[in-house]
Structures are given as C-alpha cells and as structure tokens.
Amino acid sequence: MPPQDMTTAASPSGGAxxxxxxxxxLLDSLQHQVAVFARRAEQTxxxxxxxxxxxxxxxxxxxxxxxxxxxxxGVKALAAGMGxxxxxxxxxxxxxxxxxxxxxxxxxxxxxxxxxxLSPRGQARLEEVRASRRELMSQVTDGWSQEERDTFCALLxxxxxxxxxxxxxxxxxxxx
Numbered sequence: 001m002p003p004q005d006m007t008t009a010a011s012p013s014g015g016a017x018x019x020x021x022x023x024x025x026l027l028d029s030l031q032h033q034v035a036v037f038a039r040r041a042e043q044t045x046x047x048x049x050x051x052x053x054x055x056x057x058x059x060x061x062x063x064x065x066x067x068x069x070x071x072x073x074g075v076k077a078l079a080a081g082m083g084x085x086x087x088x089x090x091x092x093x094x095x096x097x098x099x100x101x102x103x104x105x106x107x108x109x110x111x112x113x114x115x116x117x118l119s120p121r122g123q124a125r126l127e128e129v130r131a132s133r134r135e136l137m138s139q140v141t142d143g144w145s146q147e148e149r150d151t152f153c154a155l156l157x158x159x160x161x162x163x164x165x166x167x168x169x170x171x172x173x174x175x176x
Contacts, residue, residue, distance in 0.1 A: 044136070055129065056125070056129045059092045060092070060095075060096055060101070061126075061129060062082065063078070063082075063089070063092055063093060063096065063102070064096070064101060064102070064118060064122055064125070064126045065126065066078060066081060066082060067102065067116060067117065067118040067122075068118050068123065068126055071117075072105065072115040072116060072117035072118075073115055073116060074107070074113060074114065074115050074116070075089050075090055075093070075114075075116065078093075078116060083164060083167055083168065093116060096122070097116075100119055100121045100122070101118070101119060101121055101122035101125055101126075102116050102117065102118060102119060102122055103116075103117050103119045104116060104117075105117050
C-alpha cells in the first residue's frame with residue numbers, strides 16, 4: 001500500500017469517501033480528489049516514461065493532438081475548438097512553428113488565408129509522446145481490469161465534457 005499523506009485516503013477502498021456518504025460529503029470528496037488529480041498530473045505532467053518524459057508541455061500536446069485529429073485549420077477554428085482565445089493560440093503555436101512541429105500553409109480555397117498544419121516532424125514527435133504517455137497510463141492502471149479502465153475513461157471523458165459545456169455556457173473563451 002502506498003504511503004499515506006494528506007491527499008491519500010485512509011479508507012479500505014482507497015477512496016476518501018465512506019460507504020454511503022451524504023451528497024455534500026461526496027461532492028467535497030470529489031472536488032478534493034479532482035484537486036489532488038490536478039496536482040499529481042502537473043507533478044508528473046502526465047509526461048510519460050523514458051526519455052520523452054516531461055518533454056512536451058500540455059499546451060503543445062493539446063494543439064498538436066487537435067491538428068492531428070482534425071486536420072489543418074486556421075487560428076480562429078483552433079481556438080474555438082479548444083475553448084481559448086485566438087491570441088493564446090497564436091502565442092502557443094509560435095514556438096511549434098519555430099521548431100518545425102507545425103507549419104503555416106495557404107488555405108486551399110483562399111490563398112490569402114493561413115492554416116496551421118502538423119508537419120511530418122510534428123507528427124513523429126506527437127507519436128513519440130503518445131507512446132510514452134500510453135506506457136505511463138499502462139503502468140498507472142496496471143492491475144485494473146479492462147472494465148475498470150473503460151469505466152474510468154468514460155467517466156473522465158464525461159466529466160471533462162461537462163466542464164467544457166459549463167465553461168462554454170458561462171464564459172467566453174479565455175486564455176489557457
């Protein structure tokens with residue numbers, strides 16, 4: 001059993017929640033566990049294992065990942081899809097362009113407009129980081145059943161989607 005600290009639960013199930021907590025206690029525990037998760041994620045930066053551990057910051061990873069999954073797009077579309085403002089995307093993309101991970105190209109239908117596109121170097125680097133992070137996730141969830149992994153992923157995805165929907169409904173896009 002891992003050593004206990006102020007963020008490690010003392011219950012036999014490994015969670016800070018008693019068997020049948022009241023709604024307030026459950027929500028208190030949930031917010032606490034989310035805060036602990038955020039801190040631990042930042043400590044490890046979910047950077048993976050091996051030589052590529054901690055070698056790509058969160059903003060770069062998310063930008064490269066979106067370009068890979070959705071293809072070339074303009075700054076405004078990229079910003080809207082990520083829920084941040086265009087100036088933030090411009091600032092975050094600049095070093096990715098400078099290092100050759102992203103390239104600026106002319107829009108195929110409007111040559112005056114510029115789109116951002118993952119470069120072959122960016123694609124290779126993204127795959128390297130993904131593989132490292134995949135290995136980290138494998139190690140962290142070693143001993144979990146496939147059903148537990150599926151359930152955790154589904155619930156975390158749902159949680160993130162709910163946070164994104166709330167952010168979109170209550171606030172205009174903001175800097176990351």
